Amino acid sequence: MTDQERRSDDRLKVAELVKSGEGQAAAIERAPGIWESRGVGNSYLVTTPQGDVLVNAGTLADARRGRELFAQVSSHPVRYIVLTQSHANQYGGLEVYKTSENTVIAHRTYAEDRANAEALSAHYRRGSRRIFGTITGSTEAMIPTREVPPDLLIDDQGHAFDLGGRRFEIIWTPGGETRSAVIVWLPQEKIAIVGNLFGPLFGNHPNLNTLRGDKPRSALQFINSVMTLRALGPELVLTGHEAISGVDNIRREISRIIDSVQWVHDRTVEGMNAGVDLRTLMREIQTPLELTLTEEYGKVAWNVRAIWHEYTGWFDPARGTTELYGVPPSSVAPAIAELAGGADRLVERARIFVAEEKPLEALHMLDVALAAEPGSALGRLVKREALELLLRQTGGKNLWERMSIAAELRELDAPAT
Known part of the structure; x- marks a missing residue:
């Protein structure tokens, strides 16, 4: 181990x-x-x-x-x-x-x-x-x-x-x-x-x-x-x-658990009816202090997403028409890297995001860079930096989140395919 x-x-x-x-x-x-x-x-x-x-x-x-x-x-x-x-x-x-x-x-x-x-x-x-x-x-x-x-x-x-x-x-x-x-x-x-x-x-x-x-x-x-x-x-x-x-x-x-989950459910439904997009609801819905539950196993943001999908299925209009088809965003990664002047340029920009303490923005950028050039040693290094920063920022307080990040870090040690 x-x-x-x-x-x-x-x-x-x-x-x-x-x-x-x-x-x-x-x-x-x-x-x-x-x-x-x-x-x-x-x-x-x-x-x-x-x-x-x-x-x-x-x-x-x-x-x-x-x-x-x-x-x-x-x-x-x-x-x-x-x-x-x-x-x-x-x-x-x-x-x-x-x-x-x-x-x-x-x-x-x-x-x-x-x-x-x-x-x-x-x-x-x-x-x-x-x-x-x-x-x-x-x-x-x-x-x-x-x-x-x-x-x-x-x-x-x-x-x-x-x-x-x-x-x-x-x-x-x-x-x-x-x-x-x-x-x-x-x-x-x-x-x-x-x-x-x-x-x-x-x-x-x-x-x-x-x-x-x-x-x-x-x-x-x-x-x-x-x-x-x-x-x-x-x-x-x-x-x-x-x-x-x-x-x-x-x-x-038990009453607090019931009321908290009901509150998250109702705010999610209200947001859906108001036309608010999923990721905004994931960011913005937070329970009142008196209904706060621990988040070591489940998380409010993930339950917002689960409730959204329970009622409306997998299609998210905010992600556009391409969600309807089997062609993934990674299919255009080589073209984006070419326009940027190479995958290393994207990696360099991702490293700036890390320096700015924006690990998620860095990971979005690295998804493109590593899809274009999976064997990039620099890309893997910066991804490790971004994941470790994300873990520090989240505090590692949720088991699933921490173990998922740990799994991604292990996967960085595997040979690129």
């Missing part, structure tokens, strides 16, 4: 949470009989005298570790496994826990989610490795060696069962990270196990359209799903990475 890769996730809470299972020696009891194994996605074992319920299997590597941790606290068989969504950090370790004696439960759209993910597996895994490869480890540690299909697919009205004196209610929350997202509600204890309904961080802006490549998520569905959780009045919320406690604290923070 290079120094850049080691630095790329320093002091980011998400990265710390994802890695927090490494070296975990004992399961954590979050409430009486509710045990946590940490990892890329946490797993929870709810114990009862008649058998246990596992909420999420984790990745394959997480499950292998988690099974040993859970064995220290319960000798009962796992009777049910509930998957809160269809990402590998929920289903990857199913084969470790699955037996003929237990029932795997997921929402009816889980099968479609999994089919779509497999149809685009090379694309999705390439994007995930690019962004998260240095955090989550190898693909082999994430995904199963064999597919374990659910035994029971529940409908949109949800599902409930009792086991060993405990009541379990499974509630569909399609505004989570996948359409098949559900939460597990324990009404007697007022505990909600919500997986990644909020993403990996509670109190953060949701990531409505990930940089790794994934189906976009709906802002209003997210809001409605979080409102469903709020209506339950939980006293403890167990997410895919965190434990949030206190009924008043939870209600207050």
Whole structure:
């Protein structure tokens, strides 16, 4: 691992949470009989005298570790496994826990989610490795060696069962990270196990359209799903990475999340109706101080863009007619470089932008220069300067942004093609 890769996730809470299972020696009891194994996605074992319920299997590597941790606290068989969504950090370790004696439960759209993910597996895994490869480890540690299909697919009205004196209610929350997202509600204890309904961080802006490549998520569905959780009045919320406690604290923070995302949604729609272009809205929409959420995982500007595309699709009139065709801007890069007196002239101008602390303008210029002359050593050097300046200016506070810039820096070391 290079120094850049080691630095790329320093002091980011998400990265710390994802890695927090490494070296975990004992399961954590979050409430009486509710045990946590940490990892890329946490797993929870709810114990009862008649058998246990596992909420999420984790990745394959997480499950292998988690099974040993859970064995220290319960000798009962796992009777049910509930998957809160269809990402590998929920289903990857199913084969470790699955037996003929237990029932795997997921929402009816889980099968479609999994089919779509497999149809685009090379694309999705390439994007995930690019962004998260240095955090989550190898693909082999994430995904199963064999597919374990659910035994029971529940409908949109949800599902409930009792086991060993405990009541379990499974509630569909399609505004989570996948359409098949559900939460597990324990009404007697007022505990909600919500997986990644909020993403990996509670109190953060949701990531409505990930940089790794994934189906976009709906802002209003997210809001409605979080409102469903709020209506339950939980006293403890167990997410895919965190434990949030206190009924008043939870209600207050959930309400702030709802109001903040609604505010961004409404300002975006207002701007669209007023004829404001997308990039202007991305720059100008900022939440009021009382609705400010952290932006380590999602960002306001990116959610503005996601909401715009959710309602109006991929065509942006501000980018002109060429958006309708498959001829990219890079096709005219050689001609522009020729008119400028060569790609090096463009690179020199980009370096001036860097000196003026305008890294994005520099990167726009370098896109042209390096499309015209991909092997330009000077161009690559100045691009590195621009990216490092951009990272300093943004403060490296957003995981996706920081990891994406780190990936571009790594790619500069690859031979030009």
